[in-house]
C-alpha cells in the first residue's frame with residue numbers, strides 16, 4: 001500500500017503557504033504544505049514540484065537533490081498580506097461552499 005498521491009486528497013491536510021515561491025516554476029502561492037509522521041512535505045499546484053524537509057530543515061526534493069536547487073531555497077520570503085498573483089486552473093476548480 002505505497003501509492004503516491006500527488007493529485008488526490010490524502011489524510012494529511014494540505015495548507016497553502018502565503019507568499020511561498022515554488023523553487024521549480026517560481027509561482028507564488030502555489031506551495032502547499034502538510035505533514036506525514038511529523039515530516040513536513042511541500043508541493044506546488046502549478047508545476048507539480050514536490051519536496052520534503054529533513055530534520056535539519058533542509059529541503060529534500062523528491063527528484064534529484066543538487067547543490068543548486070537546495071541553496072536556492074535558502075532565501076527567506078516575507079509573507080505578504082495579500083497575494084494577487086494567482087492563476088486558477090479551471091480543471092482544479094472546486095466548489096468549496
Ligand SMILES: [Zn+2]
Nearest residue numbers: 022025044047
Ligand atoms: Zn511550481
